[in-house]
Amino acid sequence: MSKIHEAFEHGKAFIAFITxxxxxxxxxxxxIRSAVDNGADLIELGIPFSDPTAxxxxxxxxxxxxLSGGVTTDKIFDMVREIRSDVKIPLVFMTYANxxxxxxxxxxxxxxxxxxxxxxIVPDLPFEEKEEFMPACKKFGVDLISMIAPTSxxxxxxxxxxxxxxxxxxxxxxxxxxxENITTNLEEIVKSIRKSxxxxxxxxxxxxxxxxxxxxxxxxxxxxxxxxxxxxxxxxGVNSPEYVGQFVHEMKQPICSxxx
Amino acid sequence: xxxxxxxxxxxxxQYIPETLMNAVNELERAYNFYKNDEEFNRExxxxxxxYAGRPSRLYYAGRMTEDLGGAKIYLKREDLNHTGAHKINNxxxxxxxxxxxxxxRLIAETGAGQHGVATATAAxxxxxxxxxxxxxxxxxxxxxxxxxxRLLGAEVIxxxxxxxxxxxxxxxxxxxxxxxxxxxxxxLGSVMGPHPFPTIVRDFQAVISREIKSQIxxxxxxxxxxxxxxxGGGSNAIGSFWHFINDKDVRxxxxxxxxxxxxxxxxxATISTGRLGIFHGMKSYFCQDExxxxxxxxxxxxxxxxxxxxxxxxxxxxxxxxxYVPVTDEEAVLAFEYLAKTEGIIPxxxxxxxxxxxxxxxxxxxxxxxxVITISGRGDKDCxxxxxxxxxxINE
Numbered sequence: 001m002s003k004i005h006e007a008f009e010h011g012k013a014f015i016a017f018i019t020x021x022x023x024x025x026x027x028x029x030x031x032i033r034s035a036v037d038n039g040a041d042l043i044e045l046g047i048p049f050s051d052p053t054a055x056x057x058x059x060x061x062x063x064x065x066x067l068s069g070g071v072t073t074d075k076i077f078d079m080v081r082e083i084r085s086d087v088k089i090p091l092v093f094m095t096y097a098n099x100x101x102x103x104x105x106x107x108x109x110x111x112x113x114x115x116x117x118x119x120x121i122v123p124d125l126p127f128e129e130k131e132e133f134m135p136a137c138k139k140f141g142v143d144l145i146s147m148i149a150p151t152s153x154x155x156x157x158x159x160x161x162x163x164x165x166x167x168x169x170x171x172x173x174x175x176x177x178x179x180e181n182i183t184t185n186l187e188e189i190v191k192s193i194r195k196s197x198x199x200x201x202x203x204x205x206x207x208x209x210x211x212x213x214x215x216x217x218x219x220x221x222x223x224x225x226x227x228x229x230x231x232x233x234x235x236x237g238v239n240s241p242e243y244v245g246q247f248v249h250e251m252k253q254p255i256c257s258x259x260x
Numbered sequence: 261x262x263x264x265x266x267x268x269x270x271x272x273x274q275y276i277p278e279t280l281m282n283a284v285n286e287l288e289r290a291y292n293f294y295k296n297d298e299e300f301n302r303e304x305x306x307x308x309x310x311y312a313g314r315p316s317r318l319y320y321a322g323r324m325t326e327d328l329g330g331a332k333i334y335l336k337r338e339d340l341n342h343t344g345a346h347k348i349n350n351x352x353x354x355x356x357x358x359x360x361x362x363x364x365r366l367i368a369e370t371g372a373g374q375h376g377v378a379t380a381t382a383a384x385x386x387x388x389x390x391x392x393x394x395x396x397x398x399x400x401x402x403x404x405x406x407x408x409x410r411l412l413g414a415e416v417i418x419x420x421x422x423x424x425x426x427x428x429x430x431x432x433x434x435x436x437x438x439x440x441x442x443x444x445x446x447x448l449g450s451v452m453g454p455h456p457f458p459t460i461v462r463d464f465q466a467v468i469s470r471e472i473k474s475q476i477x478x479x480x481x482x483x484x485x486x487x488x489x490x491x492g493g494g495s496n497a498i499g500s501f502w503h504f505i506n507d508k509d510v511r512x513x514x515x516x517x518x519x520x521x522x523x524x525x526x527x528x529a530t531i532s533t534g535r536l537g538i539f540h541g542m543k544s545y546f547c548q549d550e551x552x553x554x555x556x557x558x559x560x561x562x563x564x565x566x567x568x569x570x571x572x573x574x575x576x577x578x579x580x581x582x583x584y585v586p587v588t589d590e591e592a593v594l595a596f597e598y599l600a601k602t603e604g605i606i607p608x609x610x611x612x613x614x615x616x617x618x619x620x621x622x623x624x625x626x627x628x629x630x631x632v633i634t635i636s637g638r639g640d641k642d643c644x645x646x647x648x649x650x651x652x653x654i655n656e
Contacts, residue, residue: 049552049553050422050553050554051422051427051428051431051539051540051554053277053431053434053435053540054277054435054438056435057421060421064421064422067553072551073551073552074551096538097275097538097539098537098538098539098546098548098552098554099551099552099553100552101536101537101538101552102535102537102548102550102551102552103551103552123277124275124276124277124538124541125275126274126275126276126277126278126281127278127281128273128274128281129273129274129275132275132538146278147277147278148278149277149278149279149281150279151278151279151280151281151282151283151441152278152281152282153282155278155281155282159278170278170279173279173438173439173440173441174279174435174438174439174440175435175438175439
C-alpha cells in the first residue's frame, strides 16, 4: 500500500495538478514547494504528452509548452528524485498510457517506486484495460488510481470495489478545464461509491474558486484543481510559484473549514 | 480480468476515458443487435444500392495491363460511389445505426475531407445535424471539400492544436464526444479507435471484398493473385482484404504513405517506421519518439497523413498474412498522372499509392497473374495540390 491515504488523514485534501516542465523544470520544482508550503496535501505531476485527448485547451497548451521546452520522462524522474529530499507529501504521476507503455511499463513503474511516486493516474486507461499496468503497479507498490465519471452509472460498484489510493471523481462531462457551474449530482455518485468502498473520493475537473472548493469538499474527501493552477503558471511563467502558493492558500481555507 | 473483446492478437482494446466507456458499450450492444437484424440489413443494402450506387464496378484496365506487360490489372472502382470514395459505405452503416439508437447528431473527423463529406451527406439524408473536425492545415489543402461539407449543412471546425492534421482532428472529435454523448454519435472514419469501431467499420467496408470476389470469379473464374489497397488508418484496405483473408494464395498488400521517404522524418509509414504503442483508444503501431510522444507525420496525401494504423492491420502484419509497403509522394504522384493518361481515370492521391505499387508488382508477377487494385476515391479533390507539387498554380 502506498502512502496516499496520508493525504486524507488531516481532514479534506487539497490536490494540486502541475504539468512538469511548464515552462521549465526549475520552475516546476519551485511551484511544487510553494504548493506544499501553502497546504497542498497531494500533488499530481503531469508528464506531458503530445496528444492529450482528455484535456481542455489550458492543459493542452501546458503540454505543448513543456514538450517544446525539451522536457522528457527521464528529466522528470530526475526532478522528482531531487525534490524528494524535502517534499514528503504523497505524489502521483498523471500521464497518458503511451508515455508509460513506450518507456517500458516495468521500467517506468519500478522507477516510480525508486523515486517515491505513490500512484499513477492514466486518463486513457479505463477499468477494462487496467491489467495493462496493474501487475507492475502491484509488484512495485504503486497505486493505480481509478476514475469515475458522471456517465459511469452501473459501472461505479465494479470500479470502486477494486480502487486503490483514492477515487478520482470526474465532476462533469467533457475534458479538463475551469467551469462556472458543475451540474452533475455528485452527492449521489459519492453515495453510490460509498456502498462499495471506503476509499477516499476526490472531485476534479472544473474547480477553480474557493466557493466551488468548499461545496465539493463538503460532499467528498478532497478536491483536485488543475487548470486554474496551470493558468497561473501560463500567465506568470518563472514568477508563478508565489502566485500558485497564494492560490493554494486561498483554496485550502474553505476546505479546511468544511471538516469542522 | 482484461476484457478481451475487440482484440486482434495483442492489438486493439479500449484505451479511452471512463466518461466514454458507457457510450462505446452502448454502441457495441446496439451493433451486435442490428448487425443480425433483417430490417436493418435490408435498409442498409437499399441505401448502398439505390443511394451510393453499389455494387461498384470491377474494371479491367486493359491499356495499363498492356503497357506494363505483366499481370492483368483490375480496378475496384470505389471512386464511382456517391461522394466519390469508399467512405460512404461505412458512413451509411454508422448513420443508420446511430439513427436506430435514437441519436440526432453526428460528429466526425476528416483528413482529406472525404469522410467528412460522406458524413455530412449521410446526415443530410437522414435529417441529422453534423459537425466535422478537420485539421487547419487540411482545411487549406482541401478547401473545396470544406465548402462541400458546408453546402451539405455540416459545421466544419478547423482544429488548430498539434500539427493541425488528421490525428488532431481525431483527438478533437473524441474531446467533443466526451462532452456530449446523449444525442451524439461519433462516426469514426477508419478501422481505428477503441473497440467496437475497428470491427464495425471493417464490417461495413467488407462489402468491397465481397463484391470483388464475386466479380472476379465471374470474369476470370478464379481468385486474384494479389489485392492492393492504400492504408492510412486502413478502412478501404481492410474492406478490400476481408473476404480474402482465408484464401491463403491471395496476397494482400497495403501501401503506406512514405512521404519524402522512410529514411526521413517526413513520412507517415507506420509499419515501416513506427513501433508498438497505445493511442486514440487502441494498441497498435504508431510513429513516435523514444519517450512515446506521437510523431508529427507527413504525406502529400491528407487522407494517409496519420501516425497510426488500425489494430487489425497491425495483427495481419504480425501474422504476416498481409504485407505493408511504403510508397513515396513522388511515386504516388507519378502513378496519379499515369492512371489519368493511360486509363482516363484520375484516382485520389491516396489510391495512387496503391496504383504505384501495383505498377511494380505487375511486372514482377508477370503474365497470367491477376492483380486487383482498390481505387478508394476519385482524384478531383487533389488536382490543385498535384499541380502545386509540379510547380503550377491553379485556382480551384
